[in-house]
Amino acid sequence: MDRFDDIPNITYRSPRLAETGIDILDLEQFLGEICTAGANPYQPHRVGAFCFICIDEGEGQHFIDFHAYPYQSNSIIFINKGQVHAFDGDDTPRGKLVIMTPEFFSASSANIRTSYFVPVHQSLTALPVLPLSTGLRESTRTLLNEMRKAMEEGPDSSVIVQLLLSALLIRLAKQRESHLAHLSxxxxxxxxxxxxxxxxxxxxxxxxxxxxxxxxxxxxxxxxxxxxxxxxxxxxxxxxxxxxxxxxxxxxxxxxxxxxxxxxxxxxxxxxxxxxxxxxxxxxxxxxxxxxx
Known part of the structure; x- marks a missing residue:
């Protein structure tokens, strides 16, 4: 396998990820490539990067740290660095997969006070699947499209990509933290x-x-x-x-x-x-x- 390491650790490698620290992939294409490379995304495996999966169409369960989390169309699934996860073999979702190196995520996090990606332990207290409201869905698509455009301009646009990602994470984290509004x-x-x-x-x-x-x-x-x-x-x-x-x-x-x-x-x-x-x-x-x- 020239683009993926052996399971249980799966590492996606692409020129763009190596160059900029982030890649935005078509989900169907990604699942096809990873299977062609000999890995099995439908079996538990560990990831060494931060990922989130934007589900435009699909319905099933995503397995994270030995728990099954149901998802539907217009949802985002967050996978923290080091977590064990698996795709649902009974579903063929459509959407986007965003992969970030720890270094890129760290640089982006410097721009914001909060993030949907939380420490592994804290993820036990926050559901990893976020259903998107109509407004948030449109904002997410717009920001992802702007990120892809900036990425195509080359590494000189890395700061723009980081700021766009920060804007997206702030919007998503704001909805997740609505249940903590009663806390100081x-x-x-x-x-x-x-x-x-x-x-x-x-x-x-x-x-x-x-x-x-x-x-x-x-x-x-x-x-x-x-x-x-x-x-x-x-x-x-x-x-x-x-x-x-x-x-x-x-x-x-x-x-x-x-x-x-x-x-x-x-x-x-x-x-x-x-x-x-x-x-x-x-x-x-x-x-x-x-x-x-």
């Missing part, structure tokens, strides 16, 4: 800080009280913050992140149950097995078998 800016900032802390330290810190200490607040206040922002306790969010990483390592990285337990800081394999089963209803070994082959 301080609450949003503190909640984001907690999620970043968990994403960085979940292998060595698994107790909510320890995160509260790191954030110079009380366990009670941290729990109240988490419940106000997403309806879950701090401990539940920590467990969500740990379980997600266990699933990734077992299903995608090919690690044994023992290796996975060790890498995630579990010294007692029996405790690890009980922990996973308590949260998923399945043993790690059974989960791994379900996702082999």
């Amino acid at each position: 800016e301080l609450q949003k900032e503190r909640f984001g800080e907690f999620l970043r802390q968990v994403d960085t330290h979940y292998t060595e810190i698994q107790e909510a009280s320890q995160y509260a200490q790191r954030m110079h607040t009380s366990y009670k206040c941290l729990n109240q913050l988490c419940k106000a922002c997403c309806g879950h306790t701090a401990k539940q969010l920590i467990d969500f992140r740990i379980i997600l990483e266990i699933k990734r390592k077992l299903a995608m990285d090919g690690l044994s149950v023992q290796q996975t337990a060790f890498e995630l800081g579990f010294e007692d394999i029996t405790h690890f097995i009980k922990y996973f089963k308590r949260h998923t209803g399945n043993t790690p070994a059974a989960f791994k078998r379900q996702h082999e082959g």
Whole structure:
């Protein structure tokens, strides 16, 4: 395969992506090319870039981090860097796929205060599928068309492309965050800080009280913050992140149950097995078998 790496990691390579850090592709064409190259987009795979899929026509489910999210026409599906996802083999959607390198996304993010792309852990509290209103749908198409025109002008237009992307992400993030309108800016900032802390330290810190200490607040206040922002306790969010990483390592990285337990800081394999089963209803070994082959 000359344009794609082997699954489970799929890396799309194109001159435009290498030159500018972003590419906008016809979705049908992309799926055809990736299959021709020998990869299977309908099986779980990990992506090393930021992507969003604009569904103009189609209806099905997109699989992200072992959960199925339904989508319909006029929706956008967000895939964060490092997430595991798969297309629905029963649907042939029409639309666009936008792929951005981490460097391009970082440069674009410098222009805005918020983004639809959130840390992997925070993505557990925000649905990755966004239905578009009529107005937002037209804005999205217009901005994507302007981005493509600017990209065709060459690398000298990279700043224009970044600003257009920033404008698009601001519009999309504004709709996503409408359910957080009751929160203050301080609450949003503190909640984001907690999620970043968990994403960085979940292998060595698994107790909510320890995160509260790191954030110079009380366990009670941290729990109240988490419940106000997403309806879950701090401990539940920590467990969500740990379980997600266990699933990734077992299903995608090919690690044994023992290796996975060790890498995630579990010294007692029996405790690890009980922990996973308590949260998923399945043993790690059974989960791994379900996702082999």
